[in-house]
Amino acid sequence: GQNIDQPTEMTATEGAIVQINCTYQTSGFNGLFWYQQHAGEAPTFLSYNVLDGLEEKGRFSSFLSRSKGYSYLLLKELQMKDSASYLCAVTDSNYQLIWGAGTKLIIKP
Amino acid sequence: NAGVTQTPKFRVLKTGQSMTLLCAQDMNHEYMYWYRQDPGMGLRLIHYSVGEGTTAKGEVPDGYNVSRLNKREFSLRLESAAPSQTSVYFCASSYGTSGRQETQYFGPGTRLLVL
Numbered sequence: 212g213q214n215i216d217q218p219t220e221m222t223a224t225e226g227a228i229v230q231i232n233c234t235y236q237t238s239g240f241n242g243l244f245w246y247q248q249h250a251g252e253a254p255t256f257l258s259y260n261v262l263d264g265l266e267e268k269g270r271f272s273s274f275l276s277r278s279k280g281y282s283y284l285l286l287k288e289l290q291m292k293d294s295a296s297y298l299c300a301v302t303d304s305n306y307q308l309i310w311g312a313g314t315k316l317i318i319k320p
Numbered sequence: 321n322a323g324v325t326q327t328p329k330f331r332v333l334k335t336g337q338s339m340t341l342l343c344a345q346d347m348n349h350e351y352m353y354w355y356r357q358d359p360g361m362g363l364r365l366i367h368y369s370v371g372e373g374t375t376a377k378g379e380v381p382d383g384y385n386v387s388r389l390n391k392r393e394f395s396l397r398l399e400s401a402a403p404s405q406t407s408v409y410f411c412a413s414s415y416g417t418s419g420r421q422e423t424q425y426f427g428p429g430t431r432l433l434v435l
Binding site: 244306307 | 360429
C-alpha cells in the first residue's frame with residue numbers, strides 16, 4: 212500500500228530551528244509537496260521537490276532524497292506565526308497526490 | 321481574483337437530509353478536487369474532475385456525488401447525510417497534474433456536522 216509518515220506533533224522555541232521529517236512508500240514518485248495549514252484554515256503551498264537536494268525559500272527549506280524515500284522541511288528563525296500543521300504529499304506514478312496526516316508544530320516563546 | 325471559494329462555510333444537517341456544497345475557482349484551472357479532512361488523518365480525496373464535463377472517483381467516493389458544472393464550478397452533493405460524513409470539506413484546483421502544475425490551491429473549507 213501507499214504510505215506517508217510524519218511525526219504527529221513537534222514543539223520548538225521562537226527563534227530556533229526545527230526540522231520536520233517525512234518518509235514515504237508510494238507506487239512510483241513524481242514529486243513531493245509541503246503545505247502549511249493554520250488551525251481552521253485551508254492548506255497553502257510551501258514547496259515542491261522532484262530532484263534530490265535542497266530547495267531554499269527564505270526561512271523555509273525542503274530537502275529530498277528519492278533513494279531513501281525521505282524529505283524534510285527546515286524552518287529557521289521560528290516565529291509564533293509558524294505555529295501550524297505541515298503536510299507532506301507525494302505524487303505517485305499515476306499522478307495521484309498522496310497526503311500525510313500532517314505534523315502539528317507548536318512554537319513556544 | 322478570489323482564488324477558490326466555497327459555500328456554505330458551515331452547516332448542520334440531520335441524518336438523512338441532503339445538501340450541496342459549491343466550489344468555484346477563477347484561476348482558469350482544468351483540474352478540481354473535493355477532499356475531506358478528519359482529525360488525525362490526511363486529506364482524503366472524494367472525487368475529482370480533469371476538465372469540464374468529467375468526474376472521477378477518488379479514495380472515499382461512497383455517499384457523495386459530484387458535478388463539474390463548467391470550467392469554474394464543481395459541486396459536491398450528499399444525498400442522504402450520515403454522522404460518518406461529519407467532517408471539514410475542502411475544494412481545490414490545479415492547472416495540471418505534472419510537476420509544479422499539480423500545485424493545488426484550496427478553498428476555505430466547509431465545516432459539516434451531521435446529527
